[in-house]
Amino acid sequence: MQATLLTNLLLPLALGVIMFGLGLSLTTDDFKRVARYPRAVLVGLFLQTGVLPWAALALALLFKLPPELAVGLMLLAASPGGATANIYSHLAHGDVALNITLTAINSVLCLVTLPIILNLSLEYFLGAGQYVPPPVQKIVEVAMIIVLPVAIGMAVRAFAPVFASRMEKPVRLLSVIVLALLIVAAVAQAWSTLLKWFAVVGLACLLFNLISMAVGYAAPRALRLPKKQAVAISMEIGIHNGTLAIFIALNVLQNADMSIPAAIYSLAMFFTAAVFAWWANRRARDASPTQA
Numbered sequence: 001m002q003a004t005l006l007t008n009l010l011l012p013l014a015l016g017v018i019m020f021g022l023g024l025s026l027t028t029d030d031f032k033r034v035a036r037y038p039r040a041v042l043v044g045l046f047l048q049t050g051v052l053p054w055a056a057l058a059l060a061l062l063f064k065l066p067p068e069l070a071v072g073l074m075l076l077a078a079s080p081g082g083a084t085a086n087i088y089s090h091l092a093h094g095d096v097a098l099n100i101t102l103t104a105i106n107s108v109l110c111l112v113t114l115p116i117i118l119n120l121s122l123e124y125f126l127g128a129g130q131y132v133p134p135p136v137q138k139i140v141e142v143a144m145i146i147v148l149p150v151a152i153g154m155a156v157r158a159f160a161p162v163f164a165s166r167m168e169k170p171v172r173l174l175s176v177i178v179l180a181l182l183i184v185a186a187v188a189q190a191w192s193t194l195l196k197w198f199a200v201v202g203l204a205c206l207l208f209n210l211i212s213m214a215v216g217y218a219a220p221r222a223l224r225l226p227k228k229q230a231v232a233i234s235m236e237i238g239i240h241n242g243t244l245a246i247f248i249a250l251n252v253l254q255n256a257d258m259s260i261p262a263a264i265y266s267l268a269m270f271f272t273a274a275v276f277a278w279w280a281n282r283r284a285r286d287a288s289p290t291q292a
Contacts, residue, residue, distance in 0.1 A: 016149045021171030023153015024164040040095070040229040044102045044123050048237050049113050052077045052220055055211050060125075067125040069197075072258035073204060074121035075245045076265055082241035083278040084273075093275035094231030100150060102236045118248075150255045171219035197260050205265040209272050213238030216277075231280050239273055242266030 056077035060070035086099045157164035216234030221227070242262040249259035 002163075016047075016144075017174075018151040021174065022172060023150035023155075024157050024167050025152050026097055026100075026150065027157065028154070035116065039124075039223070040098055040220065040225050041101060041105065043223060043225065044098070044216075044233040045105065045109070045234055047216060047219060047233065048080070048102075048106055050214060052212055053117050055215075056208055059204045059208050059211075063147040063201070065204060066203055066257075068255055068257035069261060070125045071118070071121045072160065072249060072261035073201070073208065074125075075114075075118055075248060075258060076240055076242065076262045077208070077263075078110065078117040079241045079245045080110045081236040082239055082243065084269075085235045086240035087279070088239060088273045089232045089235040093228065094233065094235060094280070095228040096232070098229055099233040099236055100147075102233070104147060106236075120184065121262040132282075139263065154264075163220050167172045179276050198264060200263055202264055203239060204270075205261050206268050209238060209265060209268050212240075213272060213276055227280075235273060235274065238270050238276075240265065242269075
């Protein structure tokens, strides 16, 4: 897997446009609500930083992954949620404001947690530590892709609420179309990598994705958080920033093999998240209005 026009330009541009559309459906009250009820934020952060790395380590040991692939899986687990999580949460009628809040906090938090987890993984699996600096540049890029377009969309909603309301359904349809095109492009780009490495690490990546999404939904519900917040947390910790993981593997660690888990995971999560969004929508339609 390597950085290309798709990952460097088209994907960020498409996500930026869609994040602008999400901003059209948000108000400052959505974020004030998150601030008033911080338990969902704390649960999401704990699952992201305190549970997922251990799940990835267990899978790496269970499947006896080669050291480079094991480090790649740990790198993926240490990466924050991506902008795509916000889009899928929107499609699944999750709490998008919570998603954006978690993505922003996680992206800053990973400046500390990602180098620690990755350095420990390098030491454990390869036997030699290698200093990994905080990915400040990529975090700034994440902010530009997520926070700035959302802020612009919210400003448009504040000053032109009628226009924002009219655009909500077209933007949701645009999100589905763009995601479908991105999936097709990503599969076509990484097809040879997928065929070559899926037998070695594919099942571990798929299980890690399913575990992440299942824990992300079940744990908040067990703690009696609303379903919309559970959907948001599930998407947030189940859809990792694969682009960040690939960037670090290729440009910081300079090891293409370590980017393979992120490449395979990034393909799998498109489909599993789509199925989860469909399931969440179906449950929302079947549920009575009085249910949480």
